[in-house]
Every structure is written in structure tokens, then in C-alpha cells.
Amino acid sequence: MTVINHVNVAKQANVYFEGKVISRTIHFNDGSQQTLGVVLPGEYIFDTAVAEIMNVTSGSFEVLLPNKSEWQTVPAGQLFTLDAKVTFKIRTHEISEYCCEYK
Template sequence: MSMLHQVSVAKLANVYFNGKVVSRSVVLADGSKQTFGVVMPGEYEFSTAQGEIMQVISGEFDVLLPGQTEWVAYPTGSQFQLAPNVSFSIRTEQISEYCCQYI
């Protein structure tokens, strides 16, 4: 199991889509921020305020990236990068987990 050390975790969860997507914000020792979340089966659209690297920790996401017309599968262990101020969609058929690193 991968562990993060010397972090601060927000007490309140970030809850989206009536609880079908839930994440926790974590601040690392160097001041950088990440969120760790769980996504229930379904399809969801998100927007970014800043650049992000999304890593699939467990499960699998199909992702419709900005400006694309084809969904791309991202299995456990894979990642994709997003620019600031874009919208993208995620769908999954299983409970899946992610880590979002802000860049």
C-alpha cells in the first residue's frame, strides 16, 4: 500500500453528484495539494480551475477529454493530464478511486 507521510487532511469531504463522487483534500509537507476520491458507477462531467494530473488508483475510467469525440479507457495505474479551465467527462462501470494532483 502506498502511503503519504506528513500531510494535512481536510475534515470535510468534497461531495458531488448527490454523493456518487466523494473526495478528500490533502496538503503535503511541501504545500502542494492533492485530492483522493471514490467514484460510484455512472457518468459525470467535471471542470478544472487549474491544471491536474489524474491517476487511477483502482478500477477503471473511460474519459472524454476536452476537444475529443472518442472515450479513452484508463485502467488502474494509468493517468491523464488536464489543462486549466476545461471540462471533461468520466464514466465508470465499477467503484473506482483516483488521486488528483494539482499542477
């Protein structure tokens, strides 16, 4: 298990899609933030406000990235990047987790 040290964690969760996607925001001393989330099986559409790096930490996602027509599989241990102000889709067939870093 990887541990993130020296952070503050928001007590209230970010809850999306009727509780099927839940994350917690962690705040670093330098002012940066990341979210740690859990995604239940299903298909979801997200928008980005800023650029993001999505690291899949358990399970697997299929992602449909902006301006792409084919789904890409991203298993645990791999990541994908997103530009600011884009829409993308995620689907999973198992409970999966991620860490999202904002740029």
C-alpha cells in the first residue's frame, strides 16, 4: 500500500452519480490538491476544469478520451492525461480506484 504523508484530507466526500463515484480531496502543504476516488461498475461522463493526470490504483477503467472514437483500457498501475475544459467518459466492470492530480 502506498501512503501519502503530510497532507490534510477533506472530511466531506465528493459524491457523484448517486453515490457510484466518490472521492476525497487531499491538500498538500504547497497548496496543490489531488483526489482519491472509488468508482462502482458503470459508465460515467466527466468534465475537467484544469488539466489532470488520472492514475488508476486498483481495478481497471475503459476511457473514451476527447476527440477519440475508440475506448482505451487503462489497468491499475497506469495513467492517462486530460487537458483542461474537456469532456471524457469512464466505464468499469469492477470496483476501481484512482488518484487524480490536478495541473
